[in-house]
Amino acid sequence: MKKTTKKIMSALSIVLMMCLLLNTAPMKASAAILGDINGDNTINISDAIALGRYLSGQYTLSDYSISDLNVNYVIDVVDQQILLAFLVGIIDSLPYSN
Ligand SMILES: [Ca+2]
Numbered sequence: 248m249k250k251t252t253k254k255i256m257s258a259l260s261i262v263l264m265m266c267l268l269l270n271t272a273p274m275k276a277s278a279a280i281l282g283d284i285n286g287d288n289t290i291n292i293s294d295a296i297a298l299g300r301y302l303s304g305q306y307t308l309s310d311y312s313i314s315d316l317n318v319n320y321v322i323d324v325v326d327q328q329i330l331l332a333f334l335v336g337i338i339d340s341l342p343y344s345n
């Protein structure tokens with residue numbers, strides 16, 4: 248993993264922990280529920296955790312289309328980074344395209 252990616256992930260992790268400590272309200276999922284990995288109709292840190300568990304082989308996705316957040320037909324760590332960036336407000340909407 249590149250140093251820049253590691254720095255971004257570290258920054259996102261810190262911001263996420265701060266959000267959790269401040270007990271911010273979860274974001275409601277859109278109609279398409281893109282990013283609602285665990286299917287509970289909200290997009291929050293639990294979805295990022297579920298996606299991380301999927302990437303490490305410990306979770307089964309119920310719907311692959313809602314997990315592919317950059318619509319490149321691959322579900323990988325980039326999708327998790329996009330979800331984290333969405334949760335902390337760096338990205339305004341999903342799917343993400345750059
Ligand atoms: Ca969810």
Ligand SMILES: [Ca+2]
Nearest residue numbers: 315317319321
């Ligand atoms: Ca993807």
